[in-house]
Amino acid sequence: MDRVTFKVNGIEYSVGSEVNTDVTLLEYLRRRLRLPGTKYKCLEAGCGACIVTAVRGQDTPPTAVNSCMVLVTSCQGWDITTVEGTGGRLAGYSKVQTTLAEHNGTQCGYCTPGWVMAMHSLLQSGKKLTMLEIEQSFGSNICRCTGYRTILEAFKTFAVDAPASKRIMDIEDLHICKRKGDGCKKTNCDDYDWCMVLKEEVNKASTVHIKLEDGRDWYRVYDLNEVFNILVSKGQDSYMLVAGNTAKVEI
Template sequence: MPKVSMVVNGEAATGEVEGRTLLVDFLRGSLRLTGTHVGCDTSQCGACVVHVNGEAVKACSIFAAECEGAEVKTIEGMANADGSLSTIQQAFQDHHGLQCGFCTPGMVMSAAALLKDNPKPTEAEVRHYLEGNLCRCTGYHNIVKAVLAASGQEVGGAAVAAE
Protein backbone atom coordinates (compact mmCIF):
# COMPACT_ATOMS: atom_id res chain seq x y z
CA MET A 1 0.00 0.00 0.00
CA PRO A 2 1.25 3.52 -0.76
CA LYS A 3 2.24 5.83 2.06
CA VAL A 4 1.09 9.39 2.56
CA SER A 5 2.89 12.00 4.62
CA MET A 6 1.51 15.32 5.80
CA VAL A 7 1.76 17.71 8.72
CA VAL A 8 -1.34 17.46 10.89
CA ASN A 9 -1.85 20.02 13.64
CA GLY A 10 1.83 20.90 13.43
CA GLU A 11 3.15 17.34 13.70
CA ALA A 12 4.44 15.04 10.96
CA ALA A 13 2.02 12.21 10.17
CA THR A 14 2.61 9.26 7.87
CA GLY A 15 0.43 6.28 7.11
CA GLU A 16 -0.44 3.67 4.55
CA VAL A 17 -3.55 4.42 2.52
CA GLU A 18 -5.44 2.86 -0.33
CA GLY A 19 -6.04 5.20 -3.24
CA ARG A 20 -9.70 5.48 -2.27
CA THR A 21 -9.04 6.44 1.38
CA LEU A 22 -10.73 9.72 2.16
CA LEU A 23 -8.93 12.30 4.27
CA VAL A 24 -11.62 12.04 6.93
CA ASP A 25 -11.06 8.28 7.21
CA PHE A 26 -7.28 8.73 7.41
CA LEU A 27 -7.64 11.34 10.16
CA ARG A 28 -10.15 9.35 12.18
CA GLY A 29 -8.91 5.81 11.54
CA SER A 30 -5.16 6.05 11.11
CA LEU A 31 -4.40 9.12 13.22
CA ARG A 32 -7.23 8.69 15.76
CA LEU A 33 -8.23 12.33 15.44
CA THR A 34 -11.92 11.72 15.96
CA GLY A 35 -12.98 15.34 16.40
CA THR A 36 -13.53 15.54 12.64
CA HIS A 37 -16.98 14.00 12.24
CA VAL A 38 -18.53 12.01 9.42
CA GLY A 39 -22.11 13.09 9.02
CA CYS A 40 -23.24 12.33 5.50
CA ASP A 41 -20.44 10.93 3.30
CA THR A 42 -21.76 13.10 0.47
CA SER A 43 -20.15 16.48 1.20
CA GLN A 44 -23.48 18.00 2.25
CA CYS A 45 -23.33 18.51 6.01
CA GLY A 46 -19.95 20.12 6.75
CA ALA A 47 -19.29 18.12 9.93
CA CYS A 48 -15.93 17.05 8.48
CA VAL A 49 -14.48 20.48 7.61
CA VAL A 50 -10.73 20.76 8.17
CA HIS A 51 -8.11 23.15 6.82
CA VAL A 52 -5.75 21.92 4.12
CA ASN A 53 -2.94 24.36 3.39
CA GLY A 54 -5.02 27.06 5.09
CA GLU A 55 -8.22 26.48 3.12
CA ALA A 56 -11.46 25.02 4.49
CA VAL A 57 -12.11 21.62 2.91
CA LYS A 58 -14.72 18.97 3.53
CA ALA A 59 -12.53 16.01 4.45
CA CYS A 60 -15.06 13.55 3.00
CA SER A 61 -14.56 15.07 -0.45
CA ILE A 62 -10.78 14.72 -0.77
CA PHE A 63 -8.54 11.67 -0.85
CA ALA A 64 -5.82 11.37 1.77
CA ALA A 65 -3.26 10.85 -1.02
CA GLU A 66 -4.17 14.28 -2.42
CA CYS A 67 -2.85 15.76 0.82
CA GLU A 68 0.67 14.42 0.35
CA GLY A 69 2.99 17.07 1.80
CA ALA A 70 0.08 19.28 2.88
CA GLU A 71 -0.48 21.04 6.16
CA VAL A 72 -3.75 19.89 7.69
CA LYS A 73 -5.44 21.41 10.72
CA THR A 74 -8.29 19.67 12.50
CA ILE A 75 -10.48 20.75 15.41
CA GLU A 76 -7.90 19.17 17.73
CA GLY A 77 -5.40 21.75 16.48
CA MET A 78 -7.63 24.75 17.19
CA ALA A 79 -6.93 25.09 20.91
CA ASN A 80 -4.34 27.55 22.15
CA ALA A 81 -0.82 26.26 22.89
CA ASP A 82 -1.63 26.09 26.62
CA GLY A 83 -4.67 23.90 25.92
CA SER A 84 -7.23 26.61 26.53
CA LEU A 85 -10.01 27.18 24.02
CA SER A 86 -9.33 29.38 21.01
CA THR A 87 -11.29 32.60 20.65
CA ILE A 88 -13.74 30.92 18.29
CA GLN A 89 -14.21 27.86 20.50
CA GLN A 90 -14.73 30.09 23.54
CA ALA A 91 -17.29 32.17 21.66
CA PHE A 92 -19.24 29.02 20.75
CA GLN A 93 -19.28 28.09 24.43
CA ASP A 94 -20.12 31.59 25.67
CA HIS A 95 -22.95 32.12 23.18
CA HIS A 96 -24.38 28.60 23.30
CA GLY A 97 -23.48 27.95 19.67
CA LEU A 98 -23.75 24.22 20.17
CA GLN A 99 -26.15 21.69 21.54
CA CYS A 100 -25.43 18.07 20.70
CA GLY A 101 -21.99 19.10 19.42
CA PHE A 102 -21.95 16.91 16.30
CA CYS A 103 -21.73 19.80 13.84
CA THR A 104 -19.56 21.96 16.10
CA PRO A 105 -16.10 20.92 14.84
CA GLY A 106 -17.08 21.68 11.24
CA MET A 107 -18.75 24.94 12.26
CA VAL A 108 -15.68 26.07 14.21
CA MET A 109 -13.34 25.18 11.34
CA SER A 110 -15.57 26.97 8.83
CA ALA A 111 -15.87 29.99 11.11
CA ALA A 112 -12.08 30.13 11.44
CA ALA A 113 -11.72 30.12 7.65
CA LEU A 114 -14.31 32.88 7.32
CA LEU A 115 -12.67 35.07 9.94
CA LYS A 116 -9.25 34.57 8.34
CA ASP A 117 -10.62 35.87 5.03
CA ASN A 118 -13.10 38.38 6.46
CA PRO A 119 -12.21 39.47 10.02
CA LYS A 120 -15.40 41.53 10.51
CA PRO A 121 -18.21 39.80 8.60
CA THR A 122 -21.78 40.98 8.70
CA GLU A 123 -24.51 38.72 10.01
CA ALA A 124 -25.60 38.06 6.41
CA GLU A 125 -22.03 37.15 5.42
CA VAL A 126 -21.76 34.70 8.34
CA ARG A 127 -25.05 33.06 7.40
CA HIS A 128 -24.02 32.82 3.74
CA TYR A 129 -20.60 31.37 4.56
CA LEU A 130 -22.04 28.71 6.86
CA GLU A 131 -24.62 27.50 4.33
CA GLY A 132 -22.53 24.37 3.72
CA ASN A 133 -22.71 23.37 7.39
CA LEU A 134 -25.87 21.74 8.69
CA CYS A 135 -27.02 21.87 12.30
CA ARG A 136 -30.07 19.91 13.35
CA CYS A 137 -30.27 21.32 16.89
CA THR A 138 -29.60 25.04 17.25
CA GLY A 139 -31.47 26.91 14.56
CA TYR A 140 -28.17 28.69 13.79
CA HIS A 141 -28.96 31.89 15.71
CA ASN A 142 -26.45 31.26 18.48
CA ILE A 143 -23.87 29.94 16.02
CA VAL A 144 -24.08 33.24 14.15
CA LYS A 145 -23.79 35.14 17.43
CA ALA A 146 -20.71 33.10 18.34
CA VAL A 147 -19.00 33.86 15.03
CA LEU A 148 -19.77 37.56 15.34
CA ALA A 149 -18.48 37.57 18.92
CA ALA A 150 -15.31 35.76 17.86
CA SER A 151 -14.75 38.55 15.33
CA GLY A 152 -14.86 41.07 18.18
CA GLN A 153 -18.19 42.54 17.15
CA GLU A 154 -21.15 43.39 19.33
CA VAL A 155 -23.79 40.68 19.17
CA GLY A 156 -26.55 42.31 21.23
CA GLY A 157 -29.61 41.86 19.03
CA ALA A 158 -27.84 40.10 16.19
CA ALA A 159 -29.13 36.84 14.82
CA VAL A 160 -32.52 36.99 16.49
CA ALA A 161 -34.68 37.58 13.43
CA ALA A 162 -36.20 34.55 11.77
CA GLU A 163 -34.41 33.41 8.64
Protein backbone atom coordinates in the same frame (compact mmCIF):
# COMPACT_ATOMS: atom_id res chain seq x y z
CA MET B 1 9.24 9.55 -4.53
CA ASP B 2 6.73 6.87 -3.60
CA ARG B 3 5.06 8.59 -0.62
CA VAL B 4 2.77 11.57 -0.03
CA THR B 5 3.85 13.86 2.79
CA PHE B 6 1.71 16.37 4.70
CA LYS B 7 1.28 17.89 8.16
CA VAL B 8 -1.59 17.50 10.62
CA ASN B 9 -1.64 19.90 13.58
CA GLY B 10 2.04 20.68 12.98
CA ILE B 11 3.21 17.05 12.88
CA GLU B 12 4.49 15.56 9.62
CA TYR B 13 2.98 12.35 8.30
CA SER B 14 3.31 10.37 5.10
CA VAL B 15 1.34 7.66 3.33
CA GLY B 16 2.25 5.26 0.59
CA SER B 17 1.56 1.68 -0.37
CA GLU B 18 -0.03 0.91 3.02
CA VAL B 19 -3.27 2.75 2.14
CA ASN B 20 -5.96 1.89 -0.38
CA THR B 21 -7.01 4.12 -3.23
CA ASP B 22 -10.32 5.03 -1.54
CA VAL B 23 -8.96 6.13 1.87
CA THR B 24 -10.18 9.66 2.51
CA LEU B 25 -8.56 12.30 4.65
CA LEU B 26 -11.49 11.94 7.05
CA GLU B 27 -10.90 8.22 7.48
CA TYR B 28 -7.17 8.71 7.90
CA LEU B 29 -7.65 11.37 10.58
CA ARG B 30 -10.13 9.34 12.58
CA ARG B 31 -8.81 5.79 12.22
CA ARG B 32 -5.07 6.14 11.63
CA LEU B 33 -4.27 9.28 13.65
CA ARG B 34 -7.01 8.77 16.26
CA LEU B 35 -8.34 12.32 15.91
CA PRO B 36 -12.08 11.73 16.39
CA GLY B 37 -12.96 15.41 16.76
CA THR B 38 -13.55 15.53 13.02
CA LYS B 39 -17.04 14.03 12.63
CA TYR B 40 -18.88 12.51 9.70
CA LYS B 41 -22.49 12.03 8.67
CA CYS B 42 -23.48 12.51 5.03
CA LEU B 43 -20.10 11.66 3.45
CA GLU B 44 -20.97 13.84 0.46
CA ALA B 45 -19.94 17.37 1.56
CA GLY B 46 -23.45 18.32 2.53
CA CYS B 47 -23.44 18.51 6.33
CA GLY B 48 -20.12 20.16 7.19
CA ALA B 49 -19.37 17.85 10.13
CA CYS B 50 -16.03 16.80 8.63
CA ILE B 51 -14.58 20.25 7.89
CA VAL B 52 -10.90 20.86 8.59
CA THR B 53 -8.63 23.78 7.74
CA ALA B 54 -6.00 23.22 5.06
CA VAL B 55 -3.20 25.26 3.55
CA ARG B 56 -2.73 23.50 0.22
CA GLY B 57 0.45 25.14 -0.95
CA GLN B 58 2.76 28.09 -0.57
CA ASP B 59 1.16 31.52 -0.88
CA THR B 60 -2.33 30.02 -0.61
CA PRO B 61 -4.65 31.10 2.23
CA PRO B 62 -6.12 28.61 4.67
CA THR B 63 -9.45 27.24 3.47
CA ALA B 64 -12.21 25.04 4.87
CA VAL B 65 -12.11 21.56 3.38
CA ASN B 66 -14.67 18.76 3.57
CA SER B 67 -12.31 15.96 4.52
CA CYS B 68 -14.82 13.27 3.50
CA MET B 69 -14.36 14.31 -0.14
CA VAL B 70 -10.54 14.40 -0.18
CA LEU B 71 -8.40 11.33 -0.77
CA VAL B 72 -5.50 11.24 1.64
CA THR B 73 -3.18 10.63 -1.31
CA SER B 74 -4.25 14.06 -2.65
CA CYS B 75 -2.77 15.89 0.33
CA GLN B 76 0.82 16.24 -0.86
CA GLY B 77 2.35 19.29 0.82
CA TRP B 78 -0.79 20.21 2.73
CA ASP B 79 -0.74 21.73 6.20
CA ILE B 80 -3.93 20.51 7.89
CA THR B 81 -5.50 21.64 11.15
CA THR B 82 -8.25 19.69 12.88
CA VAL B 83 -10.44 20.83 15.76
CA GLU B 84 -7.95 19.25 18.18
CA GLY B 85 -5.30 21.58 16.79
CA THR B 86 -7.29 24.75 17.52
CA GLY B 87 -7.70 24.18 21.24
CA GLY B 88 -8.95 21.84 23.92
CA ARG B 89 -9.43 21.15 27.60
CA LEU B 90 -5.72 20.71 28.34
CA ALA B 91 -4.18 23.30 26.04
CA GLY B 92 -6.99 25.82 26.46
CA TYR B 93 -9.89 26.54 24.15
CA SER B 94 -9.70 28.89 21.19
CA LYS B 95 -11.63 32.14 20.92
CA VAL B 96 -13.98 30.56 18.39
CA GLN B 97 -14.76 27.69 20.76
CA THR B 98 -15.31 29.86 23.83
CA THR B 99 -17.45 32.36 21.92
CA LEU B 100 -19.67 29.58 20.61
CA ALA B 101 -20.08 28.20 24.13
CA GLU B 102 -20.82 31.61 25.63
CA HIS B 103 -23.66 32.11 23.14
CA ASN B 104 -25.11 28.63 23.80
CA GLY B 105 -24.41 27.66 20.20
CA THR B 106 -24.22 23.94 20.81
CA GLN B 107 -26.67 21.31 21.96
CA CYS B 108 -25.81 17.70 21.15
CA GLY B 109 -22.39 18.91 19.98
CA TYR B 110 -21.98 16.54 17.05
CA CYS B 111 -21.87 19.27 14.41
CA THR B 112 -19.92 21.71 16.58
CA PRO B 113 -16.36 20.76 15.46
CA GLY B 114 -17.36 21.38 11.84
CA TRP B 115 -18.81 24.79 12.70
CA VAL B 116 -15.70 25.68 14.69
CA MET B 117 -13.39 24.68 11.85
CA ALA B 118 -15.45 26.56 9.26
CA MET B 119 -15.20 29.74 11.32
CA HIS B 120 -11.55 29.07 12.13
CA SER B 121 -10.82 28.80 8.41
CA LEU B 122 -12.51 32.13 7.74
CA LEU B 123 -10.50 33.88 10.45
CA GLN B 124 -7.25 32.32 9.30
CA SER B 125 -7.84 33.61 5.77
CA GLY B 126 -7.12 37.12 7.06
CA LYS B 127 -10.15 38.68 5.39
CA LYS B 128 -12.09 41.48 7.05
CA LEU B 129 -15.45 39.79 7.21
CA THR B 130 -18.86 41.42 7.50
CA MET B 131 -21.79 39.84 9.33
CA LEU B 132 -23.47 39.12 6.01
CA GLU B 133 -20.37 37.42 4.61
CA ILE B 134 -20.10 35.22 7.70
CA GLU B 135 -23.75 34.20 7.44
CA GLN B 136 -23.46 33.43 3.73
CA SER B 137 -20.34 31.33 4.25
CA PHE B 138 -22.07 28.59 6.24
CA GLY B 139 -24.29 27.18 3.50
CA SER B 140 -22.69 23.74 3.83
CA ASN B 141 -22.92 23.43 7.63
CA ILE B 142 -25.97 21.77 9.13
CA CYS B 143 -27.18 21.79 12.73
CA ARG B 144 -30.23 19.72 13.64
CA CYS B 145 -30.53 20.83 17.28
CA THR B 146 -29.75 24.44 18.00
CA GLY B 147 -31.51 26.18 15.13
CA TYR B 148 -28.61 28.29 13.75
CA ARG B 149 -29.56 31.52 15.48
CA THR B 150 -27.21 31.15 18.45
CA ILE B 151 -24.43 29.83 16.21
CA LEU B 152 -24.62 32.80 13.86
CA GLU B 153 -25.04 35.17 16.79
CA ALA B 154 -21.76 33.87 18.17
CA PHE B 155 -19.81 33.96 14.93
CA LYS B 156 -21.10 37.36 13.80
CA THR B 157 -19.27 38.88 16.76
CA PHE B 158 -16.07 38.33 14.74
CA ALA B 159 -17.33 40.61 11.95
CA VAL B 160 -15.92 44.09 11.37
CA ASP B 161 -19.43 45.57 11.43
CA ALA B 162 -20.60 43.73 14.57
CA PRO B 163 -22.34 46.07 17.06
CA ALA B 164 -20.31 47.17 20.05
CA SER B 165 -22.70 45.40 22.41
CA LYS B 166 -21.84 42.07 20.73
CA ARG B 167 -25.55 41.29 20.86
CA ILE B 168 -26.92 40.59 17.38
CA MET B 169 -30.60 41.52 17.32
CA ASP B 170 -32.91 39.12 15.53
CA ILE B 171 -36.30 39.97 14.09
CA GLU B 172 -38.04 38.37 17.08
CA ASP B 173 -36.20 40.79 19.36
CA LEU B 174 -37.01 43.93 17.42
CA HIS B 175 -40.79 43.91 18.07
CA ILE B 176 -41.55 46.61 15.53
CA CYS B 177 -45.15 47.70 16.04
CA LYS B 178 -47.06 47.85 12.74
CA ARG B 179 -49.41 50.47 14.11
CA LYS B 180 -46.82 52.85 15.57
CA GLY B 181 -43.79 51.98 13.45
CA ASP B 182 -41.41 51.96 16.40
CA GLY B 183 -40.35 49.55 19.11
CA CYS B 184 -42.97 47.61 21.03
CA LYS B 185 -42.63 46.27 24.55
CA LYS B 186 -45.82 44.20 24.23
CA THR B 187 -47.37 45.82 27.27
CA ASN B 188 -50.80 47.43 27.66
CA CYS B 189 -51.88 46.01 24.30
CA ASP B 190 -55.26 44.74 23.28
CA ASP B 191 -55.51 41.24 21.83
CA TYR B 192 -55.16 42.49 18.26
CA ASP B 193 -52.39 44.99 18.93
CA TRP B 194 -49.69 42.33 18.74
CA CYS B 195 -46.77 43.18 16.50
CA MET B 196 -47.17 40.30 14.06
CA VAL B 197 -50.91 40.52 13.26
CA LEU B 198 -53.16 43.50 12.71
CA LYS B 199 -56.79 43.44 13.75
CA GLU B 200 -57.81 44.55 10.26
CA GLU B 201 -56.04 41.58 8.72
CA VAL B 202 -57.86 39.12 10.94
CA ASN B 203 -61.27 40.69 10.49
CA LYS B 204 -61.01 40.45 6.72
CA ALA B 205 -60.04 36.80 6.84
CA SER B 206 -62.44 33.87 6.60
CA THR B 207 -62.03 30.13 7.00
CA VAL B 208 -60.70 28.30 3.96
CA HIS B 209 -62.17 24.80 3.47
CA ILE B 210 -60.79 22.42 0.84
CA LYS B 211 -61.91 18.86 0.20
CA LEU B 212 -58.67 17.07 -0.63
CA GLU B 213 -58.21 14.23 -3.08
CA ASP B 214 -57.79 11.65 -0.30
CA GLY B 215 -61.20 12.55 1.10
CA ARG B 216 -59.90 14.60 4.01
CA ASP B 217 -60.85 18.18 4.85
CA TRP B 218 -58.29 20.98 5.04
CA TYR B 219 -59.18 24.09 7.01
CA ARG B 220 -57.19 27.32 7.12
CA VAL B 221 -58.38 29.32 10.10
CA TYR B 222 -57.57 32.81 11.34
CA ASP B 223 -59.13 32.76 14.79
CA LEU B 224 -59.10 30.30 17.65
CA ASN B 225 -62.90 30.36 17.83
CA GLU B 226 -63.01 29.01 14.28
CA VAL B 227 -61.02 25.97 15.42
CA PHE B 228 -63.57 25.16 18.11
CA ASN B 229 -66.47 25.70 15.71
CA ILE B 230 -64.95 23.16 13.30
CA LEU B 231 -64.34 20.64 16.07
CA VAL B 232 -67.94 20.95 17.21
CA SER B 233 -69.28 20.54 13.68
CA LYS B 234 -67.09 17.52 12.84
CA GLY B 235 -67.85 15.68 16.06
CA GLN B 236 -65.55 12.79 16.91
CA ASP B 237 -63.61 12.75 13.61
CA SER B 238 -59.84 12.56 13.95
CA TYR B 239 -57.94 15.74 13.23
CA MET B 240 -54.42 17.12 13.03
CA LEU B 241 -53.35 20.63 14.05
CA VAL B 242 -50.66 21.93 11.71
CA ALA B 243 -48.47 24.85 12.80
CA GLY B 244 -45.09 24.90 11.08
CA ASN B 245 -45.38 21.16 10.37
CA THR B 246 -42.08 20.37 12.12
CA ALA B 247 -43.84 17.53 13.89
CA LYS B 248 -47.12 15.78 13.27
CA VAL B 249 -49.51 14.90 16.05
CA GLU B 250 -52.80 13.32 15.06
CA ILE B 251 -55.61 13.22 17.61
